[in-house]
Amino acid sequence: MALPLRYSFRNVLIRWRSTFATVLGIALVVFVFVLLQSLAAGIEKSSGNTGDSRNIMIVRKGSTAESASLISRENLREIQYFEEIARNERNEPVISADVLVLANLPRVNNNGEANVLLRGISARGAELRPQVKLIAGRWFTPGKREIVVSSRMAKRFANFGLGQSFKAGTASLTVVGWLDGGGSAFDSECWMDADECRSLFERDLYSSFLVRPVDEAAGAKLLERIEADRRFKLKAEKEEAYYQKQTMTAAPIKWLGGFLAIMMSVGAVFAAMNTMYASIGARTREIGTLRVLGFRRRSVVAALLIEGALLALIGGVVGCAIASLWNGYTTATMGFETFSEIVFEFTVTPRLMGEGLIFAVIVGLMGSFLPSVRASRLPVIDALKSV
Amino acid sequence: MSPSNIVTIRELSKEYRQGEIDVVALNNISLDIAQGEFLTLMGPSGSGKSTLLHIIAGIDRPTKGICRVQDIDVTKLNESGLADWRNQNVGFVFQTFNLIPVLTAFENVELPLLLTRLSAKRRREQVKTALELVGLADRSKHLPRQLSGGQEQRVAIARALVTDPKLIVADEPTGNLDSSSAQEALSILQLLSKQIGKTVIMVTHDPKAAAFGSRSIHLEKGELTN
16 A cells, blocks of 8 residues: 555655755756747747648759759749649639749848848739738739738848838848738748749749649649659649658757757756655654554655655646746747748647656656665664664 | 463574674563563663564564564564564554654554555544544644644554554653653553553653553563563
C-alpha cells in the first residue's frame, strides 16, 4: 500500500522556502523549452496555413523552393492552355506566373536592413490566394510602379506606410495598399505586378506558376502530365504539400530549443537532487518511523518520487504560464528557404505545454531518484537514531 | 514455552562493530514475557535494553539466538515479511514521539491502518476510538506542532494501539515529557495492559516510571542482572 498522496503534497508545500529555487530553476528550463518550440510551431503554422488544397504549384525540376526556381515564358504560353486548368467567368485560365525578388530594405527606427520578399503576381494571382485580403488602400495598378505590402511588414520596415515610396534596387515603388495574409507565409511578402517586376528587376524568367485545375481528377492528370512531359523539366505538386515542406527554418530552432532545454535540464536535475537530498536528509527519522510502522521500501521510494515530480510539476506550470504570455506575439526571423525576413507569431499550443510539463516531471523524477533510493535503503534502526 | 507467554527469548546475543572494536550489546539472554504483562527494561546507558526492545519489535536483528513472538521467530523473517509482521503485531511508542509533521493527529493515527484492508469507514471508527481512549478526540485535526509534548505522545500511543496489536513497545516514552504528562502517558500504558490485556514492554531509566509496570528487569553490559 502506498503512502497517501497528501503526504508528498504537503511535504512540497511545507518546505516551500527551500524548494522555491528549484521550482524557479525548473520553471526556467520549461519556459525556454516551450518558448523556443513555440517559435518553431509559429513558423510551421505560418507555412502550414499557406497552401490552398485546390491549387497546384509548378517550379523548375530540382528546385526545393520557388525562390530558387526559373521558368521560361514559353512554358507559360504552353501550360496556360492546358485543358486541365480551370477558366474564370471571362474564360481566362486561372494561372499566376509569379516572379520572386529579394530587396534589401531598411527597417523602422534605423534598425538595420533586411531582405524582403517581393512577389510579382499575374492578374489571377490574388484570386488563387483567397486567404489574402486587402485591409487598407487598394490593389496595385500594373505599370505605375505600385506595390501592396503586408500590414505586419509595414510595422517593421521604413516607408511602408500608405502613400509612401521606397527604393528597391534602382526602382522607386509606391505603397498603395496593405494586405493581410491570415497568418500565412504571405504575411511576409509584398505584392506587385509580375511583368512590371520582371522588367524593373531585369528578370527574363518567372519563378513559379500557381494554377487551379478544373477539378480533383484534372489536378491529378495535370500533375502527371507536367511530370511526364520531358520538354518542360518542371515539377508540379499540390500547393499545400509544397508549403508544408517549407518548414526548414523551424528545424534549427526546434533543435536549438531541444538542445538548450537538455543542457539546462542537467542543471535542473542537480538542483532537484540537491533539494530532495536536503529535504530527505532532514527527515531521515520520519522515514525510519514510516518503515517501522510497516511501510515497505518501495512505498517510501514512491512517495519521495511523487514529491520530486510534484515539485517539478509546479515549476513546469510556472514555466508554461510565463511562456504562454508570449502566445500570439509577432516576431520575425530570416527564412532559410527564401533568405528573406519572415514574420510569424509565437504559438504556444496545448500540446507544447503538455510536452513542457512532461519534461518537468521527468526532470523531477530524475532528480529525486537517487535521494529516494538512498533514504529507503538506510537500515530502519539507523534511520530511527538519526537526529 | 508456556502457553501464556507471548515472547520467548533464548540465548540471544547481539554484537556489532564500532570502529575497530567489537561491542557486545546483548550476551546470551533468555527471557519469557507473559501475555498482558507490563514489563519494564531498566539499566544504565549502553546496557542493551533498547537493543533488546528493538529485536523483540522486529526492527533490529540479533547475531544469534531465538526471539519468538507468539509462534513466529522474528529473527527468521525477511525485510518485507518483518514490515508486514510489525504492522500487524506491534505498536511503537518513541521517546521523541516520531509523529509525521505534515499529517494531522487523525492522519498520523490512521497511517498504520492504511496498510490493512479495512474500509475507510472502519478506519475512521478505529482512529476515533483510539483518540478517545487517549483523551484527544477533540484534537484530531491538529498538526503535531499545534500539540503539547504530552499530547503528541498520547497521539503516538493512539497510533500504537489503533491496529489492535498484541505487543506495544515503548522506548523511553516519558524521556521528553514533564512529570504530569509522563504520568498521563504511563497511566494509559498501564490501562492498556491491565484492562485491555495488551502486552507492554517499556525501556526506561526512571524508577518512578518503572513502578507503573507489573515486572521490571535490569540489564547491565548486555546481561540480565535479576
